[in-house]
Amino acid sequence: MSAPPRRVENLHTDKGKVPVYATGIVEQPWDDYSADDHATWTTLYARQRELLVGRASAAFLAAQDAMGMTPDRIPKFSALNRVLTEATGWTLMGVEGLLPELDFFDHLANRRFPVTWWIRRPDQIDYIEEPDLFHDLFGHVPLLMNPVFADYMAAYGRGGVKAHGIGAEALQMLTRLYWYTVEFGLIREADGPGSSPGQALRIYGSGIVSSTGESIHALESDAPNRIAFDLERIMRTRYRIDTYQKTYFVIDSFEQLMAATAPDFTPIYARLARQDSVPAGSVLDTDAVLHRGSGEGWADDGDV
Ligand code: PHE
Numbered sequence: 001m002s003a004p005p006r007r008v009e010n011l012h013t014d015k016g017k018v019p020v021y022a023t024g025i026v027e028q029p030w031d032d033y034s035a036d037d038h039a040t041w042t043t044l045y046a047r048q049r050e051l052l053v054g055r056a057s058a059a060f061l062a063a064q065d066a067m068g069m070t071p072d073r074i075p076k077f078s079a080l081n082r083v084l085t086e087a088t089g090w091t092l093m094g095v096e097g098l099l100p101e102l103d104f105f106d107h108l109a110n111r112r113f114p115v116t117w118w119i120r121r122p123d124q125i126d127y128i129e130e131p132d133l134f135h136d137l138f139g140h141v142p143l144l145m146n147p148v149f150a151d152y153m154a155a156y157g158r159g160g161v162k163a164h165g166i167g168a169e170a171l172q173m174l175t176r177l178y179w180y181t182v183e184f185g186l187i188r189e190a191d192g193p194g195s196s197p198g199q200a201l202r203i204y205g206s207g208i209v210s211s212t213g214e215s216i217h218a219l220e221s222d223a224p225n226r227i228a229f230d231l232e233r234i235m236r237t238r239y240r241i242d243t244y245q246k247t248y249f250v251i252d253s254f255e256q257l258m259a260a261t262a263p264d265f266t267p268i269y270a271r272l273a274r275q276d277s278v279p280a281g282s283v284l285d286t287d288a289v290l291h292r293g294s295g296e297g298w299a300d301d302g303d304v
């Protein structure tokens with residue numbers, strides 16, 4: 001038998017927070033969740049679903065229902081896996097916290113998605129620094145049911161293994177792509193049957209769908225820039241980990257994302273390494289701007 005799972009969180013020191021990595025794969029200790037744990041899931045699920053109808057990508061909402069995620073209690077990974085593996089070949093596996101980069105990429109490349117087994121405490125309900133079960137399961141897992149997005153995530157994993165072998169700069173550029181698509185991506189979608197030809201802006205990024213504040217901010221606030229997806233632009237763009245994003249990048253479809261990221265990145269990494277990075281809130285004259293942010297409330301420093 002393996003050791004009981006641990007709950008691995010960032011360390012808080014006098015130098016700020018230090019991420020702690022854990023490699024262990026764990027059995028989800030489902031019987032050990034407390035009534036508080038299930039209640040946290042129920043509260044967050046109900047709140048986000050209500051907010052996300054009409055805001056999240058239709059593909060996300062449909063997939064979440066198809067998987068059998070419900071508000072009443074924390075889902076069992078084993079039950080979700082029966083549906084997910086059948087649909088796209090992905091498997092969820094329990095982890096204790098953040099994985100080292102190469103381990104993470106290797107799992108993705110093999111269609112294994114790491115899900116943190118523990119859920120945030122009641123006092124962390126509105127904000128938690130590190131990914132927990134709610135972020136991973138509610139935010140990331142539904143789109144793994146979508147065949148195109150499922151392929152994108154596996155291709156990203158293979159790209160990660162490759163970038164890791166190339167070096168730190170390549171890895172940084174690839175991480176920005178993950179950040180601005182998987183975590184904080186927006187998509188323009190047809191606005192449902194019978195509606196006008198207009199395209200509605202919707203959320204697909206997991207970091208947004210699992211956050212009440214950012215679900216509204218990303219779509220409705222005047223503050224952030226909303227710019228059409230551009231691979232190399234994203235690879236050069238710094239980002240925020242401590243506040244809402246200053247800029248969101250908008251795709252037209254998952255097929256567009258897949259096609260744009262299909263080429264070999266090796267020569268792109270080499271070329272972009274000679275260019276300056278772009279601050280998180282900048283708008284360039286080469287950008288296709290959908291909305292130019294007012295910049296209200298932005299902190300001047302702190303881009304990573
Ligand atoms: N085409 C990328 C490469 O050669 C791999 C990749 C695919 C990266 C999809 C991200 C997303 O590195």
Ligand code: CO
Pocket residue numbers: 131135136140183206207
């Ligand atoms: Co995430």
